[in-house]
Amino acid sequence: MSAVVGGAGNRVVARGFDGTWDELEPFELPGPSAVLVRDHLEAVRAVRAAALTGTEVLLASRGRITPDLEDELSDMGLFVLDGDRVRPPAERRPSTPGRVWLLTSGSTGRPKRVAHTLESLTTVSGDQPARTWLCPYAHGAYAWWQVVTLGLSNPGQGVLFVEPDELETWPARAAEVGVTAASGTPTFWRQALYRDPESVAALALEQVTLGGEPVDQTILDRLRDLFPSARVSWIYASSEAGATIAVHDGRAGFPSAWLGREAAGRATLAVEDGELLISSPKRGEGIDAVLRTGDRVEVVEDRVLITGRMASDEINVGGAKASASTVRDVLQSHPAVGWAAVRGRKAPIVGSIVTADVVLTSPATQADLTAWCAERLPDYSVPRRIRFLDEIPIKETLKSDV
Numbered sequence: 001m002s003a004v005v006g007g008a009g010n011r012v013v014a015r016g017f018d019g020t021w022d023e024l025e026p027f028e029l030p031g032p033s034a035v036l037v038r039d040h041l042e043a044v045r046a047v048r049a050a051a052l053t054g055t056e057v058l059l060a061s062r063g064r065i066t067p068d069l070e071d072e073l074s075d076m077g078l079f080v081l082d083g084d085r086v087r088p089p090a091e092r093r094p095s096t097p098g099r100v101w102l103l104t105s106g107s108t109g110r111p112k113r114v115a116h117t118l119e120s121l122t123t124v125s126g127d128q129p130a131r132t133w134l135c136p137y138a139h140g141a142y143a144w145w146q147v148v149t150l151g152l153s154n155p156g157q158g159v160l161f162v163e164p165d166e167l168e169t170w171p172a173r174a175a176e177v178g179v180t181a182a183s184g185t186p187t188f189w190r191q192a193l194y195r196d197p198e199s200v201a202a203l204a205l206e207q208v209t210l211g212g213e214p215v216d217q218t219i220l221d222r223l224r225d226l227f228p229s230a231r232v233s234w235i236y237a238s239s240e241a242g243a244t245i246a247v248h249d250g251r252a253g254f255p256s257a258w259l260g261r262e263a264a265g266r267a268t269l270a271v272e273d274g275e276l277l278i279s280s281p282k283r284g285e286g287i288d289a290v291l292r293t294g295d296r297v298e299v300v301e302d303r304v305l306i307t308g309r310m311a312s313d314e315i316n317v318g319g320a321k322a323s324a325s326t327v328r329d330v331l332q333s334h335p336a337v338g339w340a341a342v343r344g345r346k347a348p349i350v351g352s353i354v355t356a357d358v359v360l361t362s363p364a365t366q367a368d369l370t371a372w373c374a375e376r377l378p379d380y381s382v383p384r385r386i387r388f389l390d391e392i393p394i395k396e397t398l399k400s401d402v
């Protein structure tokens with residue numbers, strides 16, 4: 001397939017393998033298949049098989065597949081490959097050439113299945129500087145596919161895959177392999193800078209990419225200070241919409257001038273009732289032409305800021321509307337805070353109060369953080385309870401929506 005051309009000789013490094021794409025031993029795919037993988041090596045072998053043969057495929061970490069979801073995959077006409085176990089589909093059907101199924105993260109409920117192709121998942125083309133990428137994303141996630149198709153389709157793009165149990169030690173492995181570009185969520189970067197900032201700073205990164213969660217100015221500034229010669233980018237992408245927004249100017253949000261802009265091959269962006277709407281040429285099959293993303297945005301001067309989910313951002317405090325994302329960003333701008341999460345908690349009389357979990361990088365007290373917030377927020381938005389955690393919680397998705 002065309003997605004393989006140009007990248008088959010690129011380096012692939014995964015646990016148990018250091019070679020090129022064309023040296024990977026491909027899976028045997030008996031037909032349209034859901035491959036339940038235990039590590040990145042299994043995943044990239046399945047990708048190579050699908051790319052060579054055009055066989056319809058879905059990749060997912062074994063731990064994400066419940067018995068009910070496996071039944072649904074079988075009912076879709078997919079063989080379920082789980083190690084040596086092969087479960088035939090409920091009803092056999094021909095493979096749809098080139099189709100790639102993705103499972104959404106399920107952060108708003110049960111994971112949904114979205115159909116793409118290798119071509120629609122390939123979001124970077126043209127001449128690219130030679131780089132070796134770090135890929136810490138969960139097997140088969142949309143962001144994982146973005147890095148994989150970059151390595152498949154563009155000459156000179158190597159990839160180092162990081163397993164979940166390597167997230168504490170990846171900087172040493174990245175230095176050993178010679179990583180020059182890294183992509184991760186803001187939580188991934190905050191965790192790395194909290195655990196081992198010296199090792200992260202020692203990397204010779206030319207490209208730093210963030211995505212998957214709202215991106216605030218504090219983390220962008222810290223990464224720009226740490227890697228002054230690197231391009232720091234944030235990407236807005238989802239399984240449904242595809243990769244739709246790419247910002248490289250070092251500022252949170254995107255220019256408000258992009259709203260309503262129509263250009264060939266680019267997404268059209270709009271805001272309606274505080275929600276981001278996207279019309280994307282990279283969207284999955286069957287996705288509405290104008291997708292209501294469920295993401296809350298604020299237009300502030302010349303920028304459109306993506307702050308959080310519509311369903312969870314608003315906290316009703318005695319009739320006043322506190323924004324969890326705004327409180328989070330204020331807390332994370334404190335020099336002693338490495339990470340924060342904010343939510344509402346039921347309370348008598350006012351209905352809810354604002355509470356927060358924080359991880360500190362240097363000493364601070366609840367009184368310090370409360371005073372910091374009180375100087376920058378209305379009284380009803382100031383956290384009334386702050387819990388201090390020892391570690392930044394992170395899920396398989398590299399997000400911290402706990």
